[in-house]
Amino acid sequence: MNVAKLLEKRRVQWSELERLCDAMEMRGRTEKSGLKHHRGAEGIARFSTLYRAACADLALADAYQLPPGTVTYLHRLVARSHNQLYRANKFEPQSWSTILFEVAPQQIFADPCARIATIIFFGLFSLSMFLGMNEDMFPGFADRMVGSEMLSQLEESYSQPLNADSEHYVAAAGWYIQHNTGIGLRCFAYGILLIPCLLTLAFNAVSLGTMFGYMARPDVVGGDNFFEFVTAHGPFELTAIALAAAAGLRLGIGVFYTAGLTRRDSIRANAMKAVPIMAASVMLFILAAITEGFISPSPLPYVVKAIWSVLSSGLISFYFVVLGFPRDVLKVTPGPETGDQPNAA
Amino acid sequence: MASPAALDTTIAVVTPENIAFDYQLAGPFRRLPAYIIDCGVRWGLVVLAVIGLSLAGLLTNFAVLTNYFVAIGFILYFLISWFYGTILETYFNGRTVGKWACGIRAIDTEGRPISGKRAMLRNLLRIADMAPPVSISSFFVDAPTLLYVPTGMVAVLSMILTRRMQRLGDLAAGTMVIVDERGWHLPVAKVDDPRVPALASYFPGDYRVSRSMAKTLAIYAERRHYLTPARRREIARHLSGPLIDRFEFRSDIDPDLLLYALYYQVFLSDSSEEEQDLGPLAGFSPLRRDQNKPQGLAGTAAKQAAPVAPITESSRTGPVSTNTGGLPDSTALGQAVASPRHSQQKSNQQTQNIGKDSLPTTPGKDLP
Numbered sequence: 001m002n003v004a005k006l007l008e009k010r011r012v013q014w015s016e017l018e019r020l021c022d023a024m025e026m027r028g029r030t031e032k033s034g035l036k037h038h039r040g041a042e043g044i045a046r047f048s049t050l051y052r053a054a055c056a057d058l059a060l061a062d063a064y065q066l067p068p069g070t071v072t073y074l075h076r077l078v079a080r081s082h083n084q085l086y087r088a089n090k091f092e093p094q095s096w097s098t099i100l101f102e103v104a105p106q107q108i109f110a111d112p113c114a115r116i117a118t119i120i121f122f123g124l125f126s127l128s129m130f131l132g133m134n135e136d137m138f139p140g141f142a143d144r145m146v147g148s149e150m151l152s153q154l155e156e157s158y159s160q161p162l163n164a165d166s167e168h169y170v171a172a173a174g175w176y177i178q179h180n181t182g183i184g185l186r187c188f189a190y191g192i193l194l195i196p197c198l199l200t201l202a203f204n205a206v207s208l209g210t211m212f213g214y215m216a217r218p219d220v221v222g223g224d225n226f227f228e229f230v231t232a233h234g235p236f237e238l239t240a241i242a243l244a245a246a247a248g249l250r251l252g253i254g255v256f257y258t259a260g261l262t263r264r265d266s267i268r269a270n271a272m273k274a275v276p277i278m279a280a281s282v283m284l285f286i287l288a289a290i291t292e293g294f295i296s297p298s299p300l301p302y303v304v305k306a307i308w309s310v311l312s313s314g315l316i317s318f319y320f321v322v323l324g325f326p327r328d329v330l331k332v333t334p335g336p337e338t339g340d341q342p343n344a345a
Numbered sequence: 346m347a348s349p350a351a352l353d354t355t356i357a358v359v360t361p362e363n364i365a366f367d368y369q370l371a372g373p374f375r376r377l378p379a380y381i382i383d384c385g386v387r388w389g390l391v392v393l394a395v396i397g398l399s400l401a402g403l404l405t406n407f408a409v410l411t412n413y414f415v416a417i418g419f420i421l422y423f424l425i426s427w428f429y430g431t432i433l434e435t436y437f438n439g440r441t442v443g444k445w446a447c448g449i450r451a452i453d454t455e456g457r458p459i460s461g462k463r464a465m466l467r468n469l470l471r472i473a474d475m476a477p478p479v480s481i482s483s484f485f486v487d488a489p490t491l492l493y494v495p496t497g498m499v500a501v502l503s504m505i506l507t508r509r510m511q512r513l514g515d516l517a518a519g520t521m522v523i524v525d526e527r528g529w530h531l532p533v534a535k536v537d538d539p540r541v542p543a544l545a546s547y548f549p550g551d552y553r554v555s556r557s558m559a560k561t562l563a564i565y566a567e568r569r570h571y572l573t574p575a576r577r578r579e580i581a582r583h584l585s586g587p588l589i590d591r592f593e594f595r596s597d598i599d600p601d602l603l604l605y606a607l608y609y610q611v612f613l614s615d616s617s618e619e620e621q622d623l624g625p626l627a628g629f630s631p632l633r634r635d636q637n638k639p640q641g642l643a644g645t646a647a648k649q650a651a652p653v654a655p656i657t658e659s660s661r662t663g664p665v666s667t668n669t670g671g672l673p674d675s676t677a678l679g680q681a682v683a684s685p686r687h688s689q690q691k692s693n694q695q696t697q698n699i700g701k702d703s704l705p706t707t708p709g710k711d712l713p
Contacts, residue, residue, distance in 0.1 A: 003612040025445075026437065055364040065556060067563035067612065078366045079358075080525055083450060088438045089460040174416030178423035185427055189472040192513050193499065196476065251470075251517060264516065271466055271517035278469075 003066060010057060014073075017050040017081055024084040051081040100283060101323060104276035108243070109324030113253060114277065117201065117246035124205035125212075125238070132213025145210040154211060158222035162229055162297055173293025180237065180292075181285040184244035188278050191248020192255070192267075201245040208238075232295045232305040235313040236288035243281035250274040280319075287312075356509060356521065358456030368456065368523040370510050371449040373501055376522055382443030387429050394421045430468035435461040448526035454509060454519050463518040470514030474500035544606040547632060549592060554611045566608040569601065577601040593632060 020043070023033035030043030038046060057064075058074040066074075108114045132142040142151060183204070190196035215226040254270025261269060295308055355367040395418060402414045433441040439451040439459045451459050451467065475495035500512035509521040554562070561584070569577050578600050585600030588607070 028438070052362065055360070055362045058366060059364055065554075065559040065611070067567065068560055069563070069567055075367045076369075076526070078360075078364060079368050079523070082358075082360055082366070082456070083438065083452065083458065083525055086458045088435055088458040088464070090435060091461040168412060171412040171415035171419070174419030178419040181423060182427065185469060186472055189470050190476070192470055192473050192517060193476060196473070267516050268519045271519075272462070275462055275466060 003064065003070075006064065007066075007070060013050055013053055014057075014077055017047070017054055017077060020047045020050065021080050021084050028084065028087050047081075048085070051078075051085060054078050054081060096279075099276050099279055101319075104280040105319050105324035106326065107273060107276055107324075108246070108280065108320060110326060111246065111250060111273075111277065113249040114243065114246040117249055118242045120198070121201055121205045121238070121242040121245065124202055125209040128206045128209030129213035129216070132210035133216050134213075135217060142210050142214040146207055146214070151211075151214055154215065154226075155220060155222055158215070158225040158229065160222075160225070162225055162299060169294045169298070171293075172297065173290050176289035176292045177286055180240075180289055181282055184240055184281055184285050185278075187241070187244045188248045188251070188274070188281070191245070191251040191274070192271075194249070194252030194255070197245055197248035197252060201241070201248075204241055228302050228305060229296050231302075231309045232312075233288045233291035235309055235316060236284050236291060239316055240281050240284035240288055243277060243284060247274040247277035247281060250277060284316075354510065356454075356456075356523070360456070368452075368521075371447075371522040371524050372510050373504055375447055375449055375524065379441070379443035379447040379449060382446050383430065383441050386442045387425055390425050390429070391422055394418060394425070427469070428465070430471070431461070431465045434459055434464040434468070439464075444522075448524060449522050450525040451515075451520050451522050454511075454521050459520055463520050466518035467514035467520050470517055471512075474503070474512045474514055538602075538605070540602060541606045541609045544598075544602060545610040547592070547594070548607070548610055552591070554607070559611050562604060562608040562611055565604055566612075569605070574601070595632065 019033050019035075020030055020038065023030055023038070024047070026032075030038045030047055031040070033043070037043070054074065054077055058071070058078050061071045061074060128141075128145065131138045132145065135142070183200075187197055187200040187204075190200060212230075214220060215223045217223070250270055251267075251274045254267045255263065258266035291308070291312070295305060354370040354372065356370060357365050357367050359365045398414045398418045398421075402411050430441055434444075434451055437445070440449075444450060451464070453459060453463065475497050476499045478493035478495050480493055503512045503516065504510045507516065509515075511521055515521055565581070572580070581600035581604045585598070585603045588594075588603060589596055589598060594603070
């Protein structure tokens with residue numbers, strides 16, 4: 001019945017377990033504790049023995065009538081050791097190709113959010129392109145949407161034929177990866193609030209469309225250069241924006257349309273569904289950035305850029321339609337929770 | 346009323362070992378410093394990368410390579426600003442530098458470790474949690490227009506509204522942030538008051554403490570150091586009344602001492618242990634039937650002519666002690682209890698100081 005003596009006896013093991021937890025904090029190795037019998041397999045065995053003993057102590061705390069302070073201590077100790085025993089799953093790069101080329105296109109094909117985002121984006125894009133092009137019918141639209149300062153700047157920067165210094169290609173590609181993918185990720189993250197995501201999507205659609213429309217006017221200088229520039233990376237980039245918004249919408253829809261799940265579970269399930277879509281979007285953003293850095297500004301003949309554009313559109317179509325076509329009955333698609341099982345240290 | 350557990354910020358987790366233990370959740374006030382530290386580290390990394398790359402650019406001195414360094418710089422900046430948390434939490438078991446410094450950790454809501462996918466989701470969605478951004482220029486006219494500061498209101502609201510104090514990113518990824526600190530000392534209250542074992546030896550042998558009673562006693566013994574003597578008695582009286590009846594003790598026993606002795610009996614003493622050396626308190630009995638018997642200190646204490654009943658309550662707490670005259674009450678008994686080590690060091694002759702006011706001495710009354 002003497003708890004103090006019992007505690008004195010047990011706390012030797014508890015402090016050893018604490019010491020092991022300290023040692024395992026960074027990489028999960030027991031060597032760092034410095035004790036001889038904590039090296040390698042012996043250390044791991046020792047750790048699990050001590051952990052199980054602490055678990056047993058906690059389970060018996062009630063029967064032993066341990067003081068509440070000690071029980072709190074035991075809870076912490078067990079929680080801490082638990083976190084060391086069951087360590088975080090690392091990334092599994094071998095599963096990335098599965099996510100990108102099997103899971104993502106299937107989900108995009110089946111997801112109404114992708115359709116909605118695409119319709120919103122390309123609808124607004126073509127509408128504002130049309131409005132921005134017809135200065136006679138809709139005077140001042142382009143100026144009001146984008147700002148005349150921006151338009152004149154745009155006009156000026158494309159007044160010369162494309163002949164960028166090949167030295168700057170790499171740097172430009174780096175910048176586009178950083179900047180454009182950042183916009184896409186922001187759009188995705190705001191998806192959980194739904195409205196900011198739609199606003200970002202609409203803003204990008206309208207401003208890009210207006211610029212395209214403005215540059216398509218016959219009286220604008222540099223229109224040819226502009227379209228030569230955007231031809232190559234356009235398919236990748238525009239699709240990527242729409243996809244990022246689609247992933248964001250998937251996140252946000254989960255809050256409202258729960259499909260019978262609790263709201264919390266619905267948010268989680270939809271977020272897990274959104275990840276492959278976002279991964280596909282990031283991949284497209286990076287492809288677009290590389291194209292934009294290396295091909296678009298180069299003095300290559302327009303035919304090459306056009307071929308690249310056609311090729312990339314074909315690739316995207318292949319990705320969405322052929323890879324994405326549901327092969328439901330024969331193949332069970334992996335659930336959203338794959339790869340989440342903990343593996344013991 | 347809801348169950349008391351719901352008030353605590355703990356989450357119970359059942360492990361594969363079939364043990365249920367509690368995690369303590371980390372609230373906004375623990376997570377904000379961690380976030381600020383992480384921001385600092387992130388910017389530090391960016392600055393380091395920029396310095397390193399420009400040094401490398403200077404050293405190599407090839408114009409062609411400079412562009413590669415610029416590109417690497419952009420990509421590094423992109424990776425650091427978007428995937429800092431993801432990478433650290435995945436590779437360091439749910440912890441970033443800031444989380445490590447603040448002793449918190451991100452884990453799965455089921456208590457399992459975080460996975461790379463979950464870490465990525467919760468870190469990407471941080472930007473939505475930091476919404477809405479507020480333009481500085483709306484407060485200070487001179488500030489540049491495009492300087493936006495995130496307010497984090499969405500995250501705070503979400504943490505307030507969810508049971509596990511999750512922000513939106515946590516909700517989406519199914520994670521929570523818990524306190525994972527080291528270095529918790531083991532609290533066992535030490536008893537060094539000589540009156541405690543003396544009183545404990547009078548508890549009837551057939552008395553068994555229930556579980557809830559044992560818990561209460563332990564909490565009381567841990568907390569009593571923070572209370573004033575009068576408050577201790579006030580709190581202890583709720584339990585001591587029935588106990589005095591049960592044990593057939595005299596009614597003027599100090600309630601605080603009674604509970605403390607019971608704590609000692611339950612947690613610290615060996616039931617099989619031999620009769621304790623009670624020292625100067627040997628002759629004293631707290632039992633009701635002994636109340637009228639002559640009692641006092643053994644041995645040299647007798648010279649003091651002090652029939653000390655050191656275990657009883659202070660005179661000012663009730664009419665009990667008015668039955669005897671004697672020393673003017675100078676200090677409360679509780680003070681002696683509060684500094685038991687002090688009293689223990691004293692010699693036998695001084696033992697009555699422990700209760701010199703608690704039981705007024707009656708000179709020349711009952712010398713053995």
